[in-house]
Amino acid sequence: MTAFSDLRFVALGGAGEIGVNAYLYGLEGRWLMVDLGIGFADDRLPGVDIVLPDLRFIEEQRSALDGIVITHAHEDHVGAVPYLWQRLGCPVWCTPFAAAVLRAKLAETEIAREVPINVVEPGERFRVGGFECRFVHVTHSIPDSNALVLDTPFGRVLHTGDWKLDPAPLVGARTDVATLEAVGREGVLALVGDSTNVLSPGTSGSEAEVRESLTRLIADQPYRVVLTTFSSNIARLETAMLAAHAAGREIFVVGRSMRRMIEAAREVGYLKDIPPIRDEREAELLPRDRVLYLCTGSQGESRSALVRIAGHQHPRVRLEPGDAVIFSAKIIPGNERTLYNLHNQLVRSGIEVITEVDHFVHVSGHPCRDEVEQMYRWIKPKIAIPVHGEARHLHAHQRLAQDLGIEHAVLIENGDVLRIAPGAPEVVDEIPVGRMVMETDGLVEAGDDLFRTRRRLMNHGTILVSLVLDEEGSILAPPQLTPLGAFEADRFGEIKGQVCDAIADAVEDMSDEAVRDDERVREIVRVALRQALDLPRHRRPIVEVQITRLSAETLAALEE
Structure with missing residues (x-):
């Protein structure tokens, strides 16, 4: 990217x-990064649990990156730091x-002592490159969540992070409304805001009501x-522990990430008055x-305890x-x-499954429509930039900002380079963005052929073909076929001979020259097999052809 002399914003992920x-x-x-989080993979990436942002753009100019500011400790905001x-x-x-x-995450890596972590309190000013920064405490479903104020020569930006308005958050303070009002009175050029629940009318509800x-x-x-529940929802964990104690139950924590979060909360002064946590091996000695x-596993994570x-x-x-x-979390x-597969698996075992559909067991950590409106009334920005939401959320957030009289409500996608100032906001460039996943040998692009092959295996199966040839290409034994997930066994048995x-x-039928080339033989076998099976175009099993060639000496030895 060419040098620039303005104020810009780019989403590498989250828009x-x-x-x-x-x-x-x-x-x-120069650049400042806000948050560096992960996402959860879906069935488009078989064998993958998490996805990471592709940082190629900022990697190529890492000398111009002055720092990373983390708004809060949720995985989708901090989880990629140990990897990237x-x-x-x-x-x-x-x-x-x-x-x-x-620090707890980094302790499990080789870079634990290398990452310089600067700890600041809400309200404390700190400088990152040309940005004068300070955190403003906001309530969320994890302690110490913050909006970020960025003061620049072009004006002030408020990056809301994840937030809500909760009159009784139970763990941590309420959103610092007085400071937000003061920030708005002093003048705000742009608000970059959470869009997750903008389609939901009203307010998000209070953690006290869930308790x-x-x-x-x-x-x-x-x-x-x-x-x-989410391991990071410290208030919900405290609620469960106190409710268990009130009901005469002992508390057992199952899952490493949840134990790690509890330890981190205690380290900074939360969860001071919770009942003792017992070793899970003792549970079988108690009445039911x-x-x-x-337990971890509120989202059905493949390796979770639940x-x-x-x-x-x-x-x-x-x-x-x-x-x-009890699933005390939103899907x-x-x-x-x-x-739903996990719910059904539990129900088939005779377990009672309770979700937010059945009982009041969860409130969101993100602002609903009335709360978003209130934030705009406090901040009064000239520019609204919706983030943290799917396309439908961002469009609804844009319409809301327009209805509230915001001068510019700008829709962007990941990779759009938005010039915030000077002048009217405008997308002036586009950078490459994408997703990376962690494989055994390191990071791999999510669009790699590896995942296309895995999807084909999942959807269509594979057929193994084994051929034994002599050096000249004559077939020495009938081809051996093994279908894996490609055909129903009885049907394949009926057609195997003709295939x-x-x-x-x-x-x-191959020429003498061609039949000596293993790769050309493999291609001819694949074509012949697919034609013999008469498969429709949407059915494309992977065909693997193994060729064994026996030399004249080997054949002579076998004949003896």
């Missing part, structure tokens, strides 16, 4: 999707709880209770009505008919099928 939040603010040729920081190598700024969580409801619900359960498990428990794969936790599992869009004959005929 048009929920997750993978990674944003760049550019000022006179080495590609950037810059300092990180965050508040105490996010720092504790990040009352969960306390009654847990007390009413006759046998074991499993409660699963004395047990409450707090998924292993539901599949009877957990070494220490067993559930029995009549036990209850992330795209996870519906995974979660083998077709393959043999095709090889025998």
Whole structure:
């Protein structure tokens, strides 16, 4: 990208999707990154759990990146730092709880001592390159969430982060309304804002109301209770622990990420008065009505504790008919099928499954429409830039901002380079963006052929063909065919003979020169097999051809 002398904004992730939040603010040729998060993979990426933003644009000019500012400790805002920081190598700024969580994540990597983490408090001013920065505390479903104020020569930007208005958040303070009002009175050029719940009317609800409801619900359960929620929702974990204690139950935490979050919360002063947490190995010694498990797996993550428990794969936790599992979390869009499969698996085992459809067990951590309107009344920006939402959320956020009289409401997609100032906001360039995934050998682009091959295997199966030839290309034994997931066994048995004959005929018809070339033989075999099977175009099993050539000496030895 050529040098620039204006104020710019680029989403590497988070615009048009929920997750993978990674944003760049550019000022006179240098950059500040806000958040560096992960997203959860869907069935378009078989074998993959998380996705990461493609940082190629900022990697190529890493010397111009002055730092990363983390708004809060959710995975979709900080989770990519352990995987990608080495590609950037810059300092990180965050508040105490996010720092504790990040250090715990980095402790499991080789770069734990390399990442410079600067811990700042809300309201404390700090400078990152040409940006004068400060955090403003906002309520969210995790402690120490912050909006970020960026003061520049072109004007002030408010990056809201994830937030809500909760009169009784239980853990942590309420949103700092007084400071937000003061920021608005002083003048704001642009608001870059959370769009997740803008389609939902009203307000998001209070964590205190959930505590009352969960306390009654847990007390009413006759046998074991499993409660699963986001590991980072410290207020919800505290609610579950206090409700368990009130109902005479012992508390057992199952899942490494949840234990890590609890430790981080205690490190910075949260969860001071919770009942003791017992070792999960002791649960089987107690009556069923004395047990409450707090488990990871609210989104059906493949390696989570709850998924292993539901599949009877957990070494220490067993559930029995009549036990209850409470899903105290909203389903992330795209996870519906995974979660419903998990629900059904539990129900078939006689487990009572309780979700927000059945009972009041969850409130969102994001602002609904009335709360978004209130933020605009406080901040009064000239420019609204919706982020943190799918396309339908961003469009609704844009319409709302226009209805509220915001002068410019700008829609962008990942990769759009938006000039915020001077002048009217305008998309002036486009940069390459994409997704990366972690494989055994390192990072791989999500569009790599590896994943197309996996999808074909999942959808169409594979057929293994084994050929034994002599050096001249004559077939020494009938071809061997093994279908894996490509055909129903009885049907394939009926047609196998004619398919083998077709393959043999095709090889025998090859020229003397061509039949000596293994790659040309493989291609002829694939074509002959597909023609013999008469498959429709939408059915394309992968055909793997293994060729064994026996030399004259080997054949002579075998004949002896």
